[in-house]
Amino acid sequence: AKGRGRNAYRFFSQEMTGEGADQLRLESMLRRSIDNDEIFLNYQPQVDIETGQLIGVEALARWKHPELGLVPPVRFIPLAEESGFINQLGKWVLRESCRQMVRWQEAGLYVPKIAVNLSVRQFERGSIVAIVSSILDETGLEPQRLQLEVTESVIMNTGDAFAFINDLNAIGVGLAIDDFGTGYSSLAYLKQLPVQTLKIDRSFIKDISTDPNDEAIAIAIIQLGKSLNLSVIAEGVETAEQVAFLLRHGCNLAQGYFYSRPAAQQDLFERWKPHSR
Numbered sequence: 001a002k003g004r005g006r007n008a009y010r011f012f013s014q015e016m017t018g019e020g021a022d023q024l025r026l027e028s029m030l031r032r033s034i035d036n037d038e039i040f041l042n043y044q045p046q047v048d049i050e051t052g053q054l055i056g057v058e059a060l061a062r063w064k065h066p067e068l069g070l071v072p073p074v075r076f077i078p079l080a081e082e083s084g085f086i087n088q089l090g091k092w093v094l095r096e097s098c099r100q101m102v103r104w105q106e107a108g109l110y111v112p113k114i115a116v117n118l119s120v121r122q123f124e125r126g127s128i129v130a131i132v133s134s135i136l137d138e139t140g141l142e143p144q145r146l147q148l149e150v151t152e153s154v155i156m157n158t159g160d161a162f163a164f165i166n167d168l169n170a171i172g173v174g175l176a177i178d179d180f181g182t183g184y185s186s187l188a189y190l191k192q193l194p195v196q197t198l199k200i201d202r203s204f205i206k207d208i209s210t211d212p213n214d215e216a217i218a219i220a221i222i223q224l225g226k227s228l229n230l231s232v233i234a235e236g237v238e239t240a241e242q243v244a245f246l247l248r249h250g251c252n253l254a255q256g257y258f259y260s261r262p263a264a265q266q267d268l269f270e271r272w273k274p275h276s277r
């Protein structure tokens with residue numbers, strides 16, 4: 001409904017000024033961003049808390065416009081979703097992620113797994129499975145080393161989400177539920193879906209040591225993951241207290257500034273490459 005409202009507005013205002021015009025300008029800049037080489041990826045480590053080992057990375061899109069500078073994903077991802085550009089962008093992110101995994105490996109760094117975010121729009125066209133499998137073929141990355149992150153709302157709002165997810169699972173690609181705990185309260189789907197990982201949303205981790213409700217929710221998610229035999233990763237881990245809490249409650253996978261901010265591929269390589277003696 002929101003999208004339709006926007007289009008109506010756009011239709012009637014040829015000489016728009018203000019916010020609407022800014023949005024349109026931004027949208028047209030965004031459309032050219034891939035061709036202009038303004039999009040790149042940062043990678044945030046996912047770490048085994050007990051061993052300190054790198055278990056994977058999450059690929060996060062970045063847009064650096066020559067005049068605007070760095071535009072944050074919370075601005076350009078929703079715009080890409082509304083305009084449909086997300087299909088192109090999402091494909092670019094997938095391909096670049098898989099290529100980077102191969103490049104790291106060729107340079108001597110084995111990153112076990114890469115997580116890539118998918119938007120609901122990427123499921124709408126029905127070709128997501130074909131896109132993923134052709135990118136895997138093209139790059140040679142093993143399907144088991146790609147994990148796709150979707151939110152609960154993607155699962156609940158996509159008509160054929162179950163079919164797509166089953167198809168992705170059938171080609172060997174892993175699935176994680178992102179921002180877990182913030183979406184629908186119906187958990188029945190978890191039993192039926194071939195997902196491997198739950199990511200505890202940052203909002204629950206943030207105040208874990210001061211807010212008993214957040215603490216209770218985090219513990220419940222960890223337990224749920226255990227009983228369903230899923231991996232649980234805590235997002236947005238920033239402090240040693242949070243790490244201690246997670247360990248105490250049986251969650252040993254984490255991602256967050258405590259370990260590393262999202263970083264350029266070279267920085268990730270430098271930090272995690274095997275030491276030569």
Ligand code: C2E
Nearest residue numbers: 060061073074077093117118119236237238255256257262
């Ligand atoms: P997300 O998928 O939940 O990604 C995690 C976000 O949390 C990232 O923000 C990351 O930089 C941030 N983060 C990680 N650790 C910490 C921490 O310890 N503290 C705090 N305060 N933040 C932390 P970022 O990169 O700005 O991305 C925001 C959102 O944009 C992502 O949330 C995701 O929903 C979306 N996004 C980013 N790249 C892509 C993409 O390639 N495709 C799609 N569809 N969405 C993307």
Ligand code: CA
Nearest residue numbers: 058117149178
């Ligand atoms: Ca994510």
Ligand code: CA
Nearest residue numbers: 178179199235
């Ligand atoms: Ca998340």
Ligand code: CA
Nearest residue numbers: 178179201202
């Ligand atoms: Ca989020």
